[in-house]
Amino acid sequence: xxxxxHFGAFALGMLMLASCASDDIRPADELNESLVYIEGNSSYKxxxxxxxxxxxxxxxxxGDESTAVLDSMGVFALAREAQGVNEAAYDDYSWFNDERxxxxxxxxxxxxxxxxxxxxxxxxxxYPITLFYAYDFYGYYPYTQDVTRYDNSIVAHxxxxxxxxxxxxxxxxxxxxxYSAKYYRTYGGSAQDPTLDLKHLLTxxxxxxxxxxxxxxxxxxxxxxxxKLKSIEIxxxxxxxxxxxADRVGLEExxxxxxxxxxxxxxxxxxxDTLFLxxxxxEAIDLTQVPSHExxxxxxxxxxxxxxxxxxxxxxVLVDENGTEHVSEIPLTLSNGGQMFARGNxxxxxxxxxxxxxxxxxxxxxPWNELDGPTLEL
Numbered sequence: 001x002x003x004x005x006h007f008g009a010f011a012l013g014m015l016m017l018a019s020c021a022s023d024d025i026r027p028a029d030e031l032n033e034s035l036v037y038i039e040g041n042s043s044y045k046x047x048x049x050x051x052x053x054x055x056x057x058x059x060x061x062x063g064d065e066s067t068a069v070l071d072s073m074g075v076f077a078l079a080r081e082a083q084g085v086n087e088a089a090y091d092d093y094s095w096f097n098d099e100r101x102x103x104x105x106x107x108x109x110x111x112x113x114x115x116x117x118x119x120x121x122x123x124x125x126x127y128p129i130t131l132f133y134a135y136d137f138y139g140y141y142p143y144t145q146d147v148t149r150y151d152n153s154i155v156a157h158x159x160x161x162x163x164x165x166x167x168x169x170x171x172x173x174x175x176x177x178x179y180s181a182k183y184y185r186t187y188g189g190s191a192q193d194p195t196l197d198l199k200h201l202l203t204x205x206x207x208x209x210x211x212x213x214x215x216x217x218x219x220x221x222x223x224x225x226x227x228k229l230k231s232i233e234i235x236x237x238x239x240x241x242x243x244x245x246a247d248r249v250g251l252e253e254x255x256x257x258x259x260x261x262x263x264x265x266x267x268x269x270x271x272x273d274t275l276f277l278x279x280x281x282x283e284a285i286d287l288t289q290v291p292s293h294e295x296x297x298x299x300x301x302x303x304x305x306x307x308x309x310x311x312x313x314x315x316x317v318l319v320d321e322n323g324t325e326h327v328s329e330i331p332l333t334l335s336n337g338g339q340m341f342a343r344g345n346x347x348x349x350x351x352x353x354x355x356x357x358x359x360x361x362x363x364x365x366x367p368w369n370e371l372d373g374p375t376l377e378l
Contacts, residue, residue, distance in 0.1 A: 041126035042181030046077060046106065047193040048119040048137055050169065070114040070167065072143040075121065076154060076246055077106035079133035083177060089132040094151035095248065103128045106135060109154075111143050119196070127181040135179045138246045139196040141167040152248035157268060158241045162234065162275040162304040165204075166243055168264050169196035201243060201265045202305040204346040205312075205334075207232055207277060208297035211290050212352040221293040223355020226321040229288045229300060232277040232351075235313040235331065237306055239275070240268040265343065267307070277301040287319065290353050297350060308343045311335040320356050 050070070082089035095104050106128075112121040119139070127135070138154070142164060146157045158164060171194035177183040184191045211224030244264050278301055279285045285301040306312065312334045318326040334349060341347060 040103075040128060040130075042129040042184075044127045044181045044184045046125040046127060048075065048112075048139075048171070049117050049193055049195040050114045050119050050139065050198055051117065051195045069116075070141045073112050073114060073119070073139050073141040073167075074143045074147070074156070074245070075107050075110045075112045075119070076138040077125070077135050078138065078246055078248075079104045080136040080172065081134055083131050083134055083180065083182070086130070086132050095154075095246075096149045097151050103130070103133065107137075108149075109143075109145075109147055112139070127179070127184075129181060131177070131180065131182050133180065134177060134183075136246075137171040137179070137194045137196060139169045139171075139198065140243055140245050141165070141198075147245070154245040154247075156243045156245050158243065160202075160239050160241060160275075160305065160307075162306065163278055163281045163302070164202075165305050166201040166241070166265065167198050168201055168243055168245065169198035170246075171196045199264075200344040203308045203341040203343055204303050204305055205234075205341075205349055206303040206346065207300045207349045207351060209288065209290055209300055209351045209353055210297040211293045212354040214355055224290055224353050225292060225355075227290045227326075227353050227355060228319045229285075229290065229351070229353070230317040230319050230325065231284065232300065233315040233317075234275045234277075234304060234306065235315055236272045237275055237309070237312065238267055238271070239273045239307075240271045241307060242266045242268045265307075275304060275306070277304055300351075303346070306341070308341050310338075310340050312341070314349075316351060318353060324356075326356060 078095050079093065082091050093104050098104065107125055110121050110125070112119050140156055144156050144158065148155045148157070158166065160166075171179075173179060173192075173194065175183060175187070175191075177186060178191075179194050209229050211221040211227075214220045214223045242265070244266065277285050280302060288298070288300050291298045313331045314328075314334050315331060316328045320326060336347070
């Protein structure tokens with residue numbers, strides 16, 4: 001049948017040291033990016049962009065860098081290191097759970113939107129006027145309030161059903177003072193705004209169907225072309241996942257040459273579930289007619305996003321012209337030639353449908369042999 005979150009930019013007036021006073025004056029108006037003045041802040045607004053190197057996701061969120069839309073992402077702006085110009089800056093700071101009024105966290109899980117590479121949010125956030133720290137930016141998608149904040153790390157928790165596309169990115173710079181108000185004063189118009197380098201963390205499967213011959217080499221597709229596809233199930237897949245949004249211990253971890261990229265995605269537990277192919281985020285696929293053998297293979301439903309594994313078990317349900325369901329009796333194992341299905345990769349899965357076949361058996365019966373037997377005399 002089948003083949004197979006809290007913005008804290010604190011005024012640090014009592015800690016302003018003479019060593020950096022010349023850098024703490026507000027810049028001339030012509031250099032201001034904002035005329036809004038908030039005590040303790042510079043006039044430099046935080047701007048952020050997103051560079052999506054692999055933005056093909058589900059159909060509602062697809063395109064290149066200029067067209068990609070992420071409707072609700074989370075953004076953190078966290079101190080990366082002391083800038084060295086101020087000896088009072090702590091090197092043993094914590095991003096969270098710290099009672100000292102230090103601007104370790106400028107943006108704490110701020111809900112944002114990316115549209116055509118521009119990342120925007122409600123309100124405005126500013127770099128501190130002080131020079132204590134340089135900052136990195138972290139973004140993830142989709143936004144969730146189910147986030148655990150440790151002293152120096154952030155973990156976002158998800159339960160996936162195949163429709164979520166988990167994305168993560170970080171913006172950092174080796175430029176002196178980046179990112180901080182000092183950076184923009186120093187470099188002026190040549191200073192670049194931080195750009196998140198966004199990456200997919202899951203594997204994407206897209207399914208197509210096409211007819212197969214009634215019998216190999218027959219050139220006859222008539223039986224398959226009467227069939228309809230009812231459902232596709234991906235069985236026993238991990239659904240409880242964690243994304244490591246930021247970890248100060250691993251700030252230098254940025255090697256994306258490892259396609260599996262274990263550092264950012266982890267299993268929260270061993271729970272597995274069966275996921276169904278959807279036509280959108282909520283509805284199952286429609287009953288779909290197998291196309292003609294002369295037509296191109298037909299994509300069925302949306303793509304499905306999965307935790308990367310070495311193989312997946314697929315169950316396909318077909319319906320014939322009489323309305324009888326045909327379920328793949330033996331689980332179909334989808335493998336990738338012995339390699340892991342890598343995160344950030346999209347795989348097109350072809351389903352070749354053959355029509356139902358009537359089982360017939362021919363036989364011949366050997367005649368009785370007529371032989372003389374014993375006599376019973378009464």
